[in-house]
Amino acid sequence: MSTAYRPLNDGTLPGVLAPLKEVSERLGGDFSQWSVQEVGDGNLNLVFIVGGPRGAVIVKQALPYVRLVGDSWPLPLSRSYYEHLALVEQTKHVPKLVPKIFHYDRNLALIVMEYLTPHIIMRKGLIRGIEYPRFAGHIAEFMAQTLFKTSALAVPAAEHKRRIWAFADNIELCKITEDLVFTDPYRVAKLNRWTAPYLDEIAARFRADAALKVAVQRRKLQFLTSPEAMIHGDLHTGSIMLTPEDTRVIDPEFAFMGPIGFDVGAVLGNLLIAYYSQEGHEGRPGSRTSYRHWILVQTEQVWRLFAKRFRELWDASKSGDAYMPELFTDAPGAAAFAAEKDRFMRALFVDSVSFAGIKMIRRILGLAHTEDLESIQDEARRARCEIKALTLAHRLIIEADKFTGISDVTSAARGIFAAH
Amino acid sequence: MSTAYRPLNDGTLPGVLAPLKEVSERLGGDFSQWSVQEVGDGNLNLVFIVGGPRGAVIVKQALPYVRLVGDSWPLPLSRSYYEHLALVEQTKHVPKLVPKIFHYDRNLALIVMEYLTPHIIMRKGLIRGIEYPRFAGHIAEFMAQTLFKTSALAVPAAEHKRRIWAFADNIELCKITEDLVFTDPYRVAKLNRWTAPYLDEIAARFRADAALKVAVQRRKLQFLTSPEAMIHGDLHTGSIMLTPEDTRVIDPEFAFMGPIGFDVGAVLGNLLIAYYSQEGHEGRPGSRTSYRHWILVQTEQVWRLFAKRFRELWDASKSGDAYMPELFTDAPGAAAFAAEKDRFMRALFVDSVSFAGIKMIRRILGLAHTEDLESIQDEARRARCEIKALTLAHRLIIEADKFTGISDVTSAARGIFAAH
Numbered sequence: 103m104s105t106a107y108r109p110l111n112d113g114t115l116p117g118v119l120a121p122l123k124e125v126s127e128r129l130g131g132d133f134s135q136w137s138v139q140e141v142g143d144g145n146l147n148l149v150f151i152v153g154g155p156r157g158a159v160i161v162k163q164a165l166p167y168v169r170l171v172g173d174s175w176p177l178p179l180s181r182s183y184y185e186h187l188a189l190v191e192q193t194k195h196v197p198k199l200v201p202k203i204f205h206y207d208r209n210l211a212l213i214v215m216e217y218l219t220p221h222i223i224m225r226k227g228l229i230r231g232i233e234y235p236r237f238a239g240h241i242a243e244f245m246a247q248t249l250f251k252t253s254a255l256a257v258p259a260a261e262h263k264r265r266i267w268a269f270a271d272n273i274e275l276c277k278i279t280e281d282l283v284f285t286d287p288y289r290v291a292k293l294n295r296w297t298a299p300y301l302d303e304i305a306a307r308f309r310a311d312a313a314l315k316v317a318v319q320r321r322k323l324q325f326l327t328s329p330e331a332m333i334h335g336d337l338h339t340g341s342i343m344l345t346p347e348d349t350r351v352i353d354p355e356f357a358f359m360g361p362i363g364f365d366v367g368a369v370l371g372n373l374l375i376a377y378y379s380q381e382g383h384e385g386r387p388g389s390r391t392s393y394r395h396w397i398l399v400q401t402e403q404v405w406r407l408f409a410k411r412f413r414e415l416w417d418a419s420k421s422g423d424a425y426m427p428e429l430f431t432d433a434p435g436a437a438a439f440a441a442e443k444d445r446f447m448r449a450l451f452v453d454s455v456s457f458a459g460i461k462m463i464r465r466i467l468g469l470a471h472t473e474d475l476e477s478i479q480d481e482a483r484r485a486r487c488e489i490k491a492l493t494l495a496h497r498l499i500i501e502a503d504k505f506t507g508i509s510d511v512t513s514a515a516r517g518i519f520a521a522h
Numbered sequence: 523m524s525t526a527y528r529p530l531n532d533g534t535l536p537g538v539l540a541p542l543k544e545v546s547e548r549l550g551g552d553f554s555q556w557s558v559q560e561v562g563d564g565n566l567n568l569v570f571i572v573g574g575p576r577g578a579v580i581v582k583q584a585l586p587y588v589r590l591v592g593d594s595w596p597l598p599l600s601r602s603y604y605e606h607l608a609l610v611e612q613t614k615h616v617p618k619l620v621p622k623i624f625h626y627d628r629n630l631a632l633i634v635m636e637y638l639t640p641h642i643i644m645r646k647g648l649i650r651g652i653e654y655p656r657f658a659g660h661i662a663e664f665m666a667q668t669l670f671k672t673s674a675l676a677v678p679a680a681e682h683k684r685r686i687w688a689f690a691d692n693i694e695l696c697k698i699t700e701d702l703v704f705t706d707p708y709r710v711a712k713l714n715r716w717t718a719p720y721l722d723e724i725a726a727r728f729r730a731d732a733a734l735k736v737a738v739q740r741r742k743l744q745f746l747t748s749p750e751a752m753i754h755g756d757l758h759t760g761s762i763m764l765t766p767e768d769t770r771v772i773d774p775e776f777a778f779m780g781p782i783g784f785d786v787g788a789v790l791g792n793l794l795i796a797y798y799s800q801e802g803h804e805g806r807p808g809s810r811t812s813y814r815h816w817i818l819v820q821t822e823q824v825w826r827l828f829a830k831r832f833r834e835l836w837d838a839s840k841s842g843d844a845y846m847p848e849l850f851t852d853a854p855g856a857a858a859f860a861a862e863k864d865r866f867m868r869a870l871f872v873d874s875v876s877f878a879g880i881k882m883i884r885r886i887l888g889l890a891h892t893e894d895l896e897s898i899q900d901e902a903r904r905a906r907c908e909i910k911a912l913t914l915a916h917r918l919i920i921e922a923d924k925f926t927g928i929s930d931v932t933s934a935a936r937g938i939f940a941a942h
Contacts (some may be wrong), residue, residue: 254746259700260693262746270687273680280679280843288849312858313851320862323844326682327750333925387761424743425701429708438732442740 107179107209110163115150118212119161119293124204125214130156145470146172146177146355151217158219159204164211164355168278169174170470171293177274181355182211184272185512188357191332195247199240201350216349221343221496225473226309228339228376229383231393233346240349241342241369242407249362250415252332259423266329269358276325276358279335283464284322288315300485305467317499329359337368338461339376340472363450366408367457371495373401374515375462375474378491381519393477394519398512405454405508409447417441451480452503455511459498462491486522494518527599527629528582532558535570538632539581544624545634550576565590565890566597566775578639584631584775588698590890591713597694601775602631604692608777609633611752615667619660621770630757638770641763644892648759648796649803651813653766660769661762661789662827663694669782670835672752679843684900686749689778695780696745699755703884704742708735713889714761720905724912725887737919738880744873749779757788758881759796760892783870786828787877791915794935795882796893798911801939802898814939818932825874825928831868836863872923875931879918882911906942914938 110118120133129136142149142162146169150161168175186206193200204216213234227234286294288309296305308314323364333519334341335356339442345348377397381392420427432440466473466488474489478484494515499503505511530538537891539545550558551574566589570581588595602813606626608889613620625634646653673684706714708729716725726732754761755776763770797817800810840847848857849856885892886908897913914935918925925931 176726234864256741259697260744263690263693264694266689266749267687270683270690273683276621277679285846285849310854312850312852312854315855316845316858316862319845319849323674326679326844328747329686330747388564424746425736425739426705428734429705432730432732434730434732435735438736442736 107147107166107211109165110150110210110212112140112150113153115161118207118210119152119159119214122205122214125153125159128157128159128204129154142169146181153267157219160201160215160217162213162215164331172241177278179211180270181275182206182213183208184269184357185353185355186213188332188334188354189215191252192244192248192334192351192354195251196244198255199244199349199351201352202490203440209294218352221345221348221350222341224339224344225372225376227344228397229477230378231380231383231390233393233396234344234349234400235346237342237344237349238403239407240344241351242411244349245337245365245369245408246411246415249331249333249365250412250419252359253330253362253422254424255422256419257422262329262423265332266359269332272356272358275335275356276360280322280325280354282468282470283460284318284325285326286469287463287467294467295469295471296467297481297485297488298301300392300482301467301488301492303500304489308463308492308496310466311496312497313500315503317456318460321460321499324361324453325364326471328361330362331359333360333362333365334355334359334368335364335367338372338472339369339474340372361453361457363453364457366405366450366454367459368461369404370511371458371461371498372403372465372472373397373404374458374494375465375472375491377401377515378487378519379472379474379478382480382483382487384473393402398515401515402508405451409451411445412450413443451507452505455498455505456502458511459495459502462495462498466492466495490518490522527586527631529568530570530581530630530632531576532560532570535572535581538627538630539572539579539634542625542634545579546574548577548579549574549912550622552666562589563596566601572673573637578637580621580635580637580811582635583634593605595678599631601692601695602626602633603628603775604689604695605775606633606775607688608754608774609635609753611672612664612771613773615671617662618885619664619769619771621653621772622758638763638772641765641768641770644762644764645796647764648817649799649894649897651800651803651810653813653816654764654769654820655766657762657764657769658823659827660764661771662824662831664769664771665757665785665789665828666831666835669751669753669785670839672779672833673750673841673842674780674844675836676839677842677917682749682843685752685898686779687901689752692776692778695755695776699776700742700745703880704738704887706889707883707887708738714887715889715891716887717844717901717905717908720902721887721908721912728883728887728916731916733920734916737876737922741876741880742920744781745784748781751779752777752783752831753780753782753785754788755780755784757785758787758792758892759789759894781873781877783873784868784877786825786874787879789824790821791878791881791918791933792885792892793817793824794878794914795885795892797821798907798939799892799894799898800912802900802903802907815941818935821935822928822932825871829871832870833863833867871928872925875925876922878931879915879922882915882918884911886915910938910942 116133116136116140137153140150152159164179167173202216245471250256334354341353361518380394384390535558536553536556557573559571561571568583572579583597587593588597622636670676754774761773800814806811
């Protein structure tokens with residue numbers, strides 16, 4: 103395999119894959135028989151499905167720029183390195199919840215991985231109104247395992263520092279988040295867009311809302327200075343592929359050592375966007391009522407199952423350098439440690455609620471929008487959904503520490519839905 | 523200069539220095555005329571004064587083990603690399619408050635620097651009862667400059683991440699702090715020692731104090747996961763050399779990206795140890811009363827001047843990625859941002875108070891003690907000082923967030939002094 107980077111295409115890709123034994127066996131036949139289809143609909147990369155007589159694989163190749171914007175916005179190929187590094191780490195903890203990796207080529211910035219079928223991107227499933235009975239448990243397990251086990255609660259300090267070191271240079275991908283999530287929606291920025299003119303007023307109001315901006319900037323500082331665990335960094339419903347039985351998390355190229363609540367908040371925030379977008383997908387008024395309810399139940403389940411599992415892992419752990427279990431073996435120690443874990447989980451909940459709100463706003467007033475809302479053709483109707491979502495998001499950020507629990511969040515979501 | 527590592531001595535050091543133009547010019551004459559004196563009284567390294575006809579330099583060389591304990595406790599030579607890296611960074615911000623660097627040899631783990639004279643180690647000055655009128659202003663400036671200007675409040679995110687990366691591998695030095703400061707004093711550990719039998723009871727009480735242990739472990743997690751700024755990491759009064767006019771901070775080998783309050787707390791905690799140790803140094807009862815008062819005034823001044831300067835630097839800064847100033851240009855924005863800075867400084871104060879208490883306890887119940895207390899020959903008398911210090915430390919940790927300001931801390935210090 104030649105190692106110089108060049109973007110591959112349907113003509114050149116088979117020749118690159120042919121020498122890879124595991125890949126060619128999986129595809130079967132001769133490489134002249136392989137079909138190549140470019141299917142990347144994300145914002146950043148080339149994604150190919152390569153099919154052969156026996157099977158198929160996915161090939162993901164980074165481009166040296168942001169696909170969504172073009173080569174005027176360069177982006178380093180090293181993101182493929184971090185994606186692979188994160189995938190390898192996640193595979194250790196939740197091998198069944200991520201795609202299998204067959205090959206990684208650092209120079210080509212290319213990862214060959216399992217072709218997931220009949221999985222679809224969760225966001226598309228939510229638009230169609232499909233229920234996924236195992237999703238909440240799976241994503242809760244994914245988050246609890248990957249976040250707890252890469253935290254200083256679980257590992258020795260030396261391992262924690264090495265992991266901080268390993269991801270510290272994923273600078274440009276973090277900068278996308280820093281700019282597009284935490285900054286641009288709160289200022290006049292060329293890349294912002296929204297459903298105009300309907301959202302002009304609320305966008306201007308948010309840009310002038312000093313309390314909101316301070317709250318978001320406080321979270322940005324936390325994002326910059328809190329290597330709590332290896333986070334996925336982009337854990338929205340477009341980074342989840344699933345069937346009713348199986349769930350896989352993909353695309354961890356934004357991974358770095360960051361605040362745990364950022365991942366949890368990403369899932370919650372995207373579910374809440376899906377909740378508010380249902381109204382725009384109703385064939386007749388109320389036709390999505392029960393599905394809307396299902397989404398809120400999942401929102402609650404995601405937090406509850408995550409918190410339960412994270413806490414179980416913590417209770418079972420003996421290896422972390424933070425809160426060393428040997429200090430808390432007597433009865434008063436055990437009680438104080440349990441109370442401290444409760445306090446930690448409460449703080450993590452507040453973090454998650456706030457990050458959820460921040461992720462919602464960036465998807466409606468910032469550069470990168472979601473298909474949940476974008477696919478609502480009638481702009482007035484879409485804007486009504488968006489204004490409700492923004493109203494909740496604002497409250498999640500400003501009053502994060504006033505929500506007593508996840509059902510308080512879903513109640514607020516319902517209340518805002520009904521009131522507008 | 524030969525580059526293979528070997529510990530140097532008075533016989534081999536001149537030959538190593540002779541080829542260094544800046545060093546040999548500073549010393550003057552021929553290297554056969556140079557005198558070498560090993561003066562290391564710290565816990566870790568070799569320190570030489572090399573004198574020649576014209577002048578003198580300090581040569582600090584790392585040993586591959588902890589000097590205080592011996593070669594049974596290996597410690598990597600790379601600490602010299604981090605010390606140099608930190609010195610270079612500090613020199614950018616406060617060139618007059620650190621020693622000048624003349625030469626650095628990574629292989630020999632050796633730094634040649636300015637010989638400070640007539641400076642003495644501050645701890646020794648405090649034992650002698652010397653007042654340093656410029657100390658509080660100098661150390662406040664040192665901390666404000668080095669901590670603010672290496673924080674995400676002051677620098678772009680990319681620079682912040684690169685700095686996290688650069689220090690992330692200073693693992694073993696951080697581990698000394700993690701073990702000796704945050705863990706060992708709260709468990710039965712071979713390396714612990716204290717003034718027995720007088721402190722046996724309070725040491726046992728602390729080891730059984732669940733609330734105390736939880737509070738300290740929460741701070742340990744913060745130490746592991748809060749790269750707020752490049753901290754000195756060992757900023758006690760033994761890391762400060764001064765005269766009444768001049769102040770220099772030395773020995774930043776524990777430097778890494780950590781919580782700002784850890785440095786501030788180290789200064790405050792060591793001043794409070796000096797305060798309580800005065801009683802043991804009195805020739806006659808009350809002979810140190812006014813000096814004791816002076817120390818508390820300095821404790822207040824250190825915080826007040828630091829907080830003022832840090833805030834001034836923040837107000838003047840336009841370059842940081844956290845809390846970007848452009849978001850807060852209108853009147854409501856400016857007011858909210860000012861209130862947020864107040865909140866940040868308040869949280870930093872609480873952090874500093876808690877870390878001060880933690881640093882005090884480790885110096886009395888842990889491995890490494892301070893000369894302030896150790897030099898009190900009468901053990902019963904020393905123990906009385908130590909129990910007062912521990913009583914305050916406990917309160918600083920447990921009630922950190924109840925102290926309304928630094929004068930509340932010094933009042934508590936006075937109250938405990940008088941009550942016992």
